[in-house]
């Protein structure tokens with residue numbers, strides 16, 4: 001025999017009840033031996049409770065009662081439930097007259113939901129030709145006298161059920177009321193929270209069922225609530241122990257007391273979806289399946305009670321008094337945390353019991369307030385509990401670090417001594433993000449990285465194209481989901497929390513809106529976006545002042561823009577202090593040598609204690625291309641400059657390159673990597689621009705670039721034979737010389753031999769004294785630079 005249990009949503013009018021009838025009918029036709037346990041239909045339980053409360057307050061409940069009757073009798077004739085409707089009216093009338101009710105009356109009213117459901121379903125099945133029999137558990141499940149949370153008396157209930165099923169056997173499909181029973185005086189009782197599931201589990205136990213199938217409106221137990229975590233995955237199999245933990249920590253489908261009768265007889269429990277018959281659901285058995293974390297569950301209707309006092313230290317009996325007080329007031333504690341100093345204790349309880357807890361604890365500790373042994377009993381109410389079921393403490397640092405990196409600092413956490421479960425209390429406002437961060441980290445389904453790209457020009461645009469092209473491969477290979485949620489230029493932004501489409505250019509132009517950086521920060525918060533990275537592919541002097549607000553609000557930074565690293569040293573320092581304070585990273589490998597691994601190399605050498613004496617070379621890709629080409633070809637300088645611009649080697653304003661400023665910036669960045677506190681003004685810079693081209697607009701400059709031709713023709717002609725021009729940077733840490741200048745070198749020398757837009761960096765250190773360490777390769781260009789920025793993003797994803 002299989003026990004089938006259907007919940008309220010599966011029995012609601014329309015698709016729910018139709019599908020349920022279909023499922024039962026098909027099993028009956030196939031002559032499967034089944035018994036069906038039902039909850040109240042739709043929202044009947046809540047509606048009955050609401051009418052009861054209204055009646056007790058002497059308010060009118062007529063409208064609700066009419067609606068209730070209409071809904072419940074919509075699918076079958078009201079005659080079926082005439083008796084229950086009359087009982088309901090009479091009971092409510094009585095409560096209304098008295099202005100009060102007892103738990104006994106409440107149970108009588110609440111039981112009507114299940115009775116009506118079972119009667120109607122029996123009726124509908126009979127009309128479909130099924131040999132259905134209405135089975136009222138008030139005459140079978142005999143309980144103690146605790147109305148509202150009655151405990152079945154095992155022997156007599158077991159006997160009654162077995163006998164009933166002996167009488168109604170064969171093709172009979174018993175349609176059984178869940179949730180209800182009666183005491184030995186024949187008075188209706190209810191079995192408390194999750195009572196219908198409990199009834200089903202008891203039946204399964206008493207009848208030695210081969211399986212209990214619990215039909216719900218979800219496909220099974222998920223790794224997290226799919227409403228909170230889009231990537232949540234269904235768990236195929238769980239053990240009873242794991243299910244028990246989930247039950248304790250908010251997985252509403254399960255309840256510990258439901259599981260016990262099943263464990264006793266080793267009866268599998270299958271969670272199924274009424275609305276998705278093709279899914280096999282989650283099966284829960286004795287067998288412990290694969291090791292590891294099973295699920296993340298959430299309790300969000302809780303508060304944290306905090307009791308603090310100096311006098312608590314070492315005092316015996318304080319905890320006992322707390323728990324005695326709470327227990328006397330019927331307040332259940334789900335999490336307890338006490339530090340070794342015993343100066344305070346934190347307790348998590350249901351939000352609905354917060355006031356009761358405070359009042360009773362204040363009364364209990366009244367004298368201790370006077371003696372100042374207790375100085376505070378407070379409630380933190382904007383909290384939620386996240387429980388990671390199956391979390392081994394030796395691996396807990398991973399989700400914990402990920403939370404901290406996302407600026408979520410748990411208020412409290414604890415673990416179970418046996419079993420592998422950790423619970424964290426977090427601010428409710430951070431719950432959504434926290435669950436996603438933990439889920440991404442421990443299930444590795446995929447780690448979502450939320451990226452905002454500021455600057456969609458040559459480099460930024462190429463980066464976005466590269467992301468579009470590679471994101472599927474990165475997801476497949478590295479389990480990392482790159483989600484570009486913001487694309488901005490200097491005026492507008494396109495925002496989409498689910499990530500921009502592959503044709504981002506079109507979407508940007510159609511859906512862009514004016515913005516401030518604060519709005520993007522707010523957007524990331526409203527949508528609980530985790531693992532945030534801001535990418536600066538602008539050349540903006542203004543935007544860098546948004547770095548610190550971004551860092552403070554949880555963004556890591558990746559930048560191709562050299563400005564933040566080259567304005568005054570005080571800003572350089574402040575930014576790094578903020579990064580450290582907020583545990584954020586700032587990667588800018590492309591600041592020098594575009595995609596070449598230069599900064600990383602220098603940093604490693606420096607960190608390892610290797611003394612770097614000198615860095616020398618051609619730092620600029622655009623100036624490299626200009627002079628490599630101009631030195632060997634007989635074409636005007638302005639023509640080569642135009643080519644360099646077209647190839648994307650120059651800065652947005654090529655005068656940044658020609659003035660020597662861009663090279664000087666790179667030199668300064670390298671110097672600062674070596675902890676030298678230089679300013680740009682410390683660098684001797686040879687400006688290649690005549691004065692009249694320096695102050696005009698970019699447009700005017702472009703119209704007059706041929707003014708450069710004569711000067712450079714002359715410089716080229718005045719070199720020694722076989723020499724070529726190179727614009728070099730020189731950083732000498734011993735002589736403290738920092739200069740960038742145009743020089744003429746033999747075409748056979750290392751500098752003289754570089755080609756195209758190659759940069760070359762010669763690094764002289766203690767170990768590399770005579771023969772420098774040389775890094776050479778394309779030093780400019782949108783593709784290599786974007787690839788370098790992409791590399792920084794991926795490097796960051798490993799740290800998140």
Ligand SMILES: NC(=O)C1=CN([C@@H]2O[C@H](COP(=O)(O)OP(=O)(O)OC[C@H]3O[C@@H](n4cnc5c(N)ncnc54)[C@H](O)[C@@H]3O)[C@@H](O)[C@H]2O)C=CC1
Pocket residue numbers: 454455456457458459460488489490491537538539540542543560561562590591594621648649650651652779780781782785
């Ligand atoms: N081209 C290259 O080879 C290399 C370039 N870089 C750096 O890459 C950066 C970008 O260069 P390009 O793409 O060539 O410049 P670009 O001029 O093509 O693009 C810059 C973009 O930034 C946007 N922008 C300006 N202010 C902004 C703000 N406040 N917020 C958002 N967007 C803003 C502009 O609207 C434009 O879309 C520069 O800092 C450059 O120094 C670094 C290494 C190599």
Ligand SMILES: N[C@@H](CC=O)C(=O)O
Pocket residue numbers: 590591592593594619620621622623649650651657662779780781
């Ligand atoms: N204009 C720069 C681009 C990279 O920083 C250069 O030419 O090196």
